[in-house]
Amino acid sequence: MIKFDNYSDRLIGILGLAKSGKAAINSFIERGAQIVAWDDNEKILEQVREEFSNQSKSLLFASPAEEKIWRRADAFLVSPGIPMYYPTWHPLYKVAHGQGIPLYCDIEFLYQKTNKNVGFIGITGTNGKSTTTALINHVLRSVKIKTEIGGNIGTPVLELEELNSGFYVLEVSSFQLDLLEKTRFNIAVCLTITPDHLDKHGTFKRYVEAKQQMFNNQEKGDLAIISTDSYINNQIMSEVIARKRAKVIPISRTEQIEGGVSVISGVLYDNYKSKKRYNVPDINSLIGEHNGENMAAAFTACIGVGVKPEEVIAAFKTYKSLPHRMDLFHRFNGINFINDSKATNADSTYWALKNFDNVYWIAGGICKDSGIKLLKPFFEKINHAYLIGDAAEGFAAILAESNVPYTIATTLVNAISIIKAQNIENGNVLLSPACASLDQWKNYEERGNAFMKLVKEKWPG
Known part of the structure; x- marks a missing residue:
């Protein structure tokens, strides 16, 4: 746990009391x-009031309406x-x-x-952040480099x-990037950006601007690793190059x-350092074309801190995928069951x-973007769709246009x-699901775990 000696007897305002908020309370009170x-x-x-009921001398709960208390905060x-x-x-x-109080995230x-x-x-x-984060961490630890992994991937940094x-x-989300001031990433990775979280940012432009803050404090000697697989990313790369600070x-x-790194059809092309090509075929935990981008990013980051290319490739082969990401977790008499609950937008479900x-596709929840129209090229693969959550009616209308059989099931249980x-x-x-889970679940993990439990109950063995 991170401990803050320099905040003794100072007042810290903490807004949001889920995982990162509770971790912050523990760190500062310590x-x-x-x-x-x-x-x-x-x-x-x-729940938090009850959990910290023995800290009443150090911890006060006050709504935003009680401005006088919050105005006294140091941060x-x-x-x-x-x-x-x-x-x-x-x-x-x-x-x-109004008070000039610093407004930060935990990072x-x-x-x-x-x-x-x-x-x-x-x-x-937008997608692939968690896999790339976990993959970099796995490679570095495999060669005995000390690391701690956290952020948006699940473990609060404090x-x-x-x-x-x-x-x-x-792993750094757009919300966290909006709340950074001095944080400097020695290696900053930006995977492909597509529309997401527009309900929180308002516009795609504002979402992209938040992502660009990844590179704000980089200096000479730092690395900026940027996917070129979208127009937006190429714009960002041009702007970072123009700053003449980090190596892009x-x-x-x-x-x-x-001068870059690519992974195409099971081959990694290192045109950055070694000028060699490496076979990376059939890594079960990294299936799918989209994982080519994740591997290219992780390879580049790891050789950027001195890991040998051959060591990176060897570590890829021992990587175990994160849960809820195209996880073929159960088979029963010719039926495969795949948990991809982490697919909270259509771009992720695309893969x-x-x-x-x-x-046999289960989809729905809270739709965060333009829906599932971009998935139309794959509708012919769908034997039947089972629609759940808030997006069910909207998804049904799109599927009906292409004559895809569907049932509005409403819930995952149904x-x-x-x-x-x-x-x-x-x-x-x-x-x-191509949707967020918060209409019916605490998070995508809870949704995925429930799916796996229900499947194993209905199809045991």
Whole structure:
């Protein structure tokens, strides 16, 4: 756990009390800080009140309406995902700006606490962030480089162990990037950016601007690793090159790039360092064309800190995929069951439908982007769709245009029961929702775990 000696007897405002907010309370209270905290979710708020009931002398819960208390804070720590400026300014955003109070995410606090012998590797983009983060961490640890992995991947950074050397390997969301000031990523990775979280940012332009902040504090000697597989990413790369600070290394999953790294059809082309090509075929934990980008990014980052190319390739082959990502977790008499609950937008589901045929597709939840129209090239692969959550009616209308059979199942439980009753004999039952989970679940992990449990109950063995 990260501990903050320099905040003893100072007041820290913490907004958002899920995982990162609770970790922050523990970190600051450990060294004598005073905390004012709040969460708009009443259930979470009550859980935290109960959990920290023995800290009443150090911890005060106050709503944003109690501005006098929040104005006394020395800094605000804001949890990821809390909309600060869209569709309207959050009341505490106004307080912070009006009083000149720093407004940070937990990564900024970690950076300002960490000694300069420790490097920061940050990974952002729309899809693939978690896999790339985990893959980099796996490779570095395989060659005995000390790391701590956290951020948007799941572990709050203030729960990590303090390092005196090595690297913090961090998945960084657009919300966290919006709340950084001094954080410098020695290696900054930007995967392909596509529209996402527009309900929190308002426009795609603002979402992209948040992602670009990844490179703001880089200096000479740092690396900026940027996918060239989209027009937006190429614009970002041009702007980073124009700054003449970090060394820019392009990556791609579609074409070989001069001075860059590509992974195409099972071959990694290193035109950056070794000028060699390496076979990376049939790595079960990295199936799918989209993982070419993830491997190219991880390879480039790791050789950037001195790992030999051959060591990176060897480590790829021992990597185990993260849960809820195209995980073929169960087979039963010719039926495959795939948990891709992490697919919270259509761009992510695109790769699942591209990778599998003969699909029985479970989709729906809270739609974050333009829906599933971009998936039309794969509709012919879908034998039947089972639609759940808020997006069910909208998805049904799009599927009907292409004569794709569907059932509005409403819930995951109903969808599984319907599939069981249909007595399918072979095919791929795919949970790849193309939607966020928060209409019916705490998060995508809970949704994925429920899917796996239901499947194993209905199709035991």
